Amino acid sequence: xxxxxxxxLFKLQKSTVVKVMFGITTISALAMAIIAYLIxxxxxxxSMIGIGFMFSDINVISILGAVIAGVxxxxxxxxxxxxxAIAIGNSRAFVIISKxxxxxxxxxxxxxxxxxxxxxxxxxxxxxxxxxxxxxFLHMLTSTDPTTVLVSGIGKILAVMLTLMIVYVAQLxxxxxxxxxxxxxxxxxxxxxxxxxxxxxxxxxxxxYPVFNRFFASTPYGGNHVFVTLDTGIGDILGTIAVSLLFxxxxxxxxxxxxxKSEIK
Amino acid sequence: MSTxxxxxxxxxKTYHGVNALHNLSITLEAGKIYGLxxxxxxxxxxxxxxxxxxxxxxxxxxxxxxxxxxxALQNERKRLGCMxxxxxxxxxxxxxxxxxxxxxxxxxxxxxxxxxLLAFVGxxxxxKKKAKDFSLGMKQRLGIAVALISNPELLILDxxxxxxxxxxxxxxxxxxxxxxxxxxxxxxxSSHNLPELYQTATDYIIIHKGExxxxxxxxxxxxxxxxxxxxxxxxPEQLVSVLETQLHTTNYKVMxxxxxxxxxxxxxxxxxxxxxxxxxxxxTNLTNEGDTLEDYFISLVGGGRNV
Numbered sequence: 403x404x405x406x407x408x409x410x411l412f413k414l415q416k417s418t419v420v421k422v423m424f425g426i427t428t429i430s431a432l433a434m435a436i437i438a439y440l441i442x443x444x445x446x447x448x449s450m451i452g453i454g455f456m457f458s459d460i461n462v463i464s465i466l467g468a469v470i471a472g473v474x475x476x477x478x479x480x481x482x483x484x485x486x487a488i489a490i491g492n493s494r495a496f497v498i499i500s501k502x503x504x505x506x507x508x509x510x511x512x513x514x515x516x517x518x519x520x521x522x523x524x525x526x527x528x529x530x531x532x533x534x535x536x537x538x539f540l541h542m543l544t545s546t547d548p549t550t551v552l553v554s555g556i557g558k559i560l561a562v563m564l565t566l567m568i569v570y571v572a573q574l575x576x577x578x579x580x581x582x583x584x585x586x587x588x589x590x591x592x593x594x595x596x597x598x599x600x601x602x603x604x605x606x607x608x609x610x611y612p613v614f615n616r617f618f619a620s621t622p623y624g625g626n627h628v629f630v631t632l633d634t635g636i637g638d639i640l641g642t643i644a645v646s647l648l649f650x651x652x653x654x655x656x657x658x659x660x661x662x663k664s665e666i667k
Numbered sequence: 668m669s670t671x672x673x674x675x676x677x678x679x680k681t682y683h684g685v686n687a688l689h690n691l692s693i694t695l696e697a698g699k700i701y702g703l704x705x706x707x708x709x710x711x712x713x714x715x716x717x718x719x720x721x722x723x724x725x726x727x728x729x730x731x732x733x734x735x736x737x738x739a740l741q742n743e744r745k746r747l748g749c750m751x752x753x754x755x756x757x758x759x760x761x762x763x764x765x766x767x768x769x770x771x772x773x774x775x776x777x778x779x780x781x782x783x784l785l786a787f788v789g790x791x792x793x794x795k796k797k798a799k800d801f802s803l804g805m806k807q808r809l810g811i812a813v814a815l816i817s818n819p820e821l822l823i824l825d826x827x828x829x830x831x832x833x834x835x836x837x838x839x840x841x842x843x844x845x846x847x848x849x850x851x852x853x854x855x856x857s858s859h860n861l862p863e864l865y866q867t868a869t870d871y872i873i874i875h876k877g878e879x880x881x882x883x884x885x886x887x888x889x890x891x892x893x894x895x896x897x898x899x900x901x902x903p904e905q906l907v908s909v910l911e912t913q914l915h916t917t918n919y920k921v922m923x924x925x926x927x928x929x930x931x932x933x934x935x936x937x938x939x940x941x942x943x944x945x946x947x948x949x950x951t952n953l954t955n956e957g958d959t960l961e962d963y964f965i966s967l968v969g970g971g972r973n974v
Contacts, residue, residue, distance in 0.1 A: 409772035416760055482755035483768075489719040489751070490773060490817065491744035666721040 406487060406500035410474075413483075414508060419473050423466050423512045431515040431539075433457040435523050438530040438544055451533045458532070458540040459516040460598075460628065463509070463570050468594035470508055471577030472587025475501055479585045485666055498657045502578050502650070506571045513539075513570060517563050524551050524559065537628045538566055546632050554632040565630050565639050565646075572622035572646035573598075575653040582661045622646045670697040671733065672821050672853045673718060678727035680713050680877075687713040689877040690727070695821075695855060700847050702868030703857040704964055710877040711857040712752060715823050718855075719749050732820070748819030750827060754810020758799035762790045762809050765798055766816060773817045784812040789838060803830030811839065815846075822846065824856045828863060836860070840867045865960040875968045892958040895920075895928040896939060899952035903927060909946045914939065926952070 414420050437454035440446040455461060478484045478501075487497050516539040523530060527548040536544045542562060551559070576597065580590045601623035608615035608624055618624030626634070627642045634642075673695040680688040688710045695701055705711045716722045718729060720740065728735055731743040756765045766781040785791045788808040793801070798809060807830055814822060824843075828836045840863065846852045847869070858864045864871075871888055873880040883891065900906050903925045910916055910929065918930040932939050936953060943950050958966070 405772055405774040409768050412771055413757060413760070413768055416764060418759065481757050482753055483757065483772075485719075485721055485751070486749075486755035486769065486813070487772060488721060489744060489747065489749050491720075491741050491747070493741055663723055665723075666716075 403492070403496040403500050406492060406496060407503055410500065410504040411507070414474070414504065417473075420470070420508060420512070423470065424515070426466065427462060427512045428515040430457040430462045431459070431519040434459070434516075434532075434540055435519045435530070435543065438532045438536075438540065439523075439528055441533075442529050442531040448533065451535055454532050455535045455540075458535075458537065459513065459566075459570070460537040460540070463513060463574070464595055464598040465591070466512060467509055467570065467574040468577050468591040469587070470512070471505060471574065471581045471594070472590040474505060474508065475578065475581035476585050476587045476590060479666075488666065494661055495658055498578070498582065498654055498661060502575065502654055502657075505578065506575075506650075509571050509574060510567055513567050517567070520563065521559065524548070527551070538570070539563070541629055542566065542631050550632055558632055561639060562630050562632055562634065565642055566628070568643055568646045569622050569627045569630070572649045573601075575650045578653050579657040579660055582657050583664075620645060622649050671695070671730070672697050673855070674730040675714075675718075676728050676730070678714070678717065678729065679725050680710075680717060680722065681725040686877050688717075688724075691874075691877070691879055692727075693872060693879060693882065695853055697820075697853050698847060698851040699870050700843060700854040700856060700868045702864040702871045703855060703874065704861065704864065704871060704960075705857075705874035706968065709874045711874055712825055713877075714874070715749070715751050715825050715855065715857070719747065719751060719823060720744055721751070745817070746820045747823065748814035748817060748821070749823035749825075750807075750810040750814045751823065751825045754806050755813055756798045756806060756809050759797055761795055761797060762793045762801075762805075762812075765809060766812060769813045769816050775817060780816060784815060787815070787842065788812045789835075804832055804835050807831055808835070808839075811842075818850070820852060822852050822854045822856075824854065826858055827856060828858060828860055836863055843867055861961040861964060862959065871960075873964060873967055880967055888960065888963065892960070892963050894933055894955065894957040895930045896933060896936060897926055897928055897952060897954050897956040898939075898943070898950060899926040900943070900948050900950050902948060905946075906943065906948055909943060909948060913942050913946060928956070 434454060434457040437446060437450055437457065441448060441450060441454065484497060488494060520539045520543045523543050524546055530544045532540055532544050577590055577594050580593055584590055604618055605624065608618040615624065622645060627645060630639060630642055671694055675691055675693050678688055678691040679686060691714065703711045713722070717724055729740060731740050732746060734740065734743050757768060760768060762785060763781050766784060770780060788811055790805060790808055790812065798806065801809065807827060811824070811827055814824065828839055831839060843854055843856070844867065847854055856868065868885065870884050872882050898906060903921060906927055907921065910919055914932065916931045920928045922928060933955065936955065940950065940953055
């Protein structure tokens with residue numbers, strides 16, 4: 403499995419797609435922060451919130467994350483790298499786990515610009531705002547009181563950022579079974595984007611129905627998992643990490659069940 | 668006694684109620700090149716895929732290097748190199764980078780193997796050219812290099828000479844023979860190019876509609892290929908009459924182009940020539956001929972030439 407991970411990292415290191423996506427997230431993160439800064443200044447009109455949200459991490463990663471799953475996992479079915487990995491004696495479980503690890507690492511890599519720019523934004527002490535649409539890193543950036551940054555300390559900031567990254571990885575881990583089953587990038591991206599829109603609607607629904615809310619909160623799409631900030635308690639952060647990791651494990655298990663005996667064409 | 672590398676017992680593979688393989692039992696021994704021959708859809712690729720673990724048999728079992736059972740097979744597949752249907756290559760990587768990827772995947776520390784294999788398959792001068800810009804033949808060569816990277820004991824190649832130019836075909840043939848002779852690698856190779864397979868393989872497995880039609884060695888095949896005297900003349904009707912009345916044989920066949928294949932008197936060409944001459948038949952061609960592997964295959968499975 404170790405060899406599979408290194409081989410995939412070597413391949414991704416040479417991948418133009420990953421470099422392009424990193425460029426996109428860098429530009430998007432910058433645009434998000436600038437818009438979130440200029441709106442409360444009054445330089446930009448409040449109607450720019452929609453544009454600002456378009457550049458936000460939740461929106462960008464929902465598309466790019468699924469594209470990565472499509473290109474990276476489905477692409478390996480196309481170029482027969484997965485076939486070769488199995489034909490040379492790797493277990494299907496190892497193939498799935500190694501793909502999930504490298505997929506998660508790649509997501510972490512393309513999220514780095516949001517992490518860095520959010521960190522830089524918080525360190526300036528400026529006020530950021532994107533109305534009520536802020537989620538994830540944008541929410542962290544816009545809802546944090548500049549005075550609490552110093553009090554919280556660098557450790558808490560990093561912990562919150564890492565937690566948000568884990569939440570995103572968990573949300574996108576549903577692309578792993580999708581990619582292993584569908585083997586085509588376009589349906590994976592389309593289905594995941596549909597799911598991300600659906601999860602937004604379900605969040606509204608969960609606010610109305612407490613029973614559904616409890617169920618939905620046990621997934622990385624529900625609860626306050628994408629609203630973790632410096633004000634969130636350690637217990638809640640650990641709960642979010644636990645829910646996310648458990649969800650990733652479930653997705654790996656589901657993929658294994660579906661892929662264990664499937665024909666690899 | 669030869670070492671058994673692969674043994675299948677009653678292997679059946681069913682897709683949607685249709686048997687792709689039916690009760691297939693074969694044994695592959697060490698150091699031989701097995702030519703797998705069959706029409707499209709005969710089950711050649713299915714058999715290779717099952718051996719490589721890309722599919723699972725519906726019934727029956729596979730033994731690899733004397734081991735059976737899913738976990739053991741998985742372990743034994745580390746001794747295998749394969750190229751099934753298409754080569755396993757990443758388009759945006761160069762030939763060397765592709766080999767590096769597969770070397771890392773197999774945990775091979777020796778980086779020299781990349782250059783050695785590139786030279787071996789004639790791709791040393793491809794430099795920074797991406798695999799996506801390779802010709803079909805170059806991709807095939809790279810696929811073979813990938814299959815060889817772990818120095819496998821069993822090499823499975825599905826249509827490896829597809830897209831190769833004539834020189835490339837000869838090079839791959841010599842390469843496979845060398846691998847078999849020098850490294851005692853067992854090779855299972857399928858190809859629609861039967862004349863080429865005839866020159867490469869030491870043993871043949873003829874598969875038809877998912878069942879083994881025949882397994883035979885090269886010597887047995889040569890014995891099975893019908894040899895005959897091919898006679899061409901201006902008056903084939905008179906020739907036939909002379910064959911029956913003077914040479915007392917009906918063991919002949921008139922071909923559509925009016926030439927005659929005579930299956931008797933194979934070692935008495937001069938005698939046949941004399942008799943025909945004495946009976947006023949002017950012979951324009953009289954040669955010893957033999958069936959090709961292709962003829963033999965067609966005679967065995969019948970039907971068209973969709974090999």
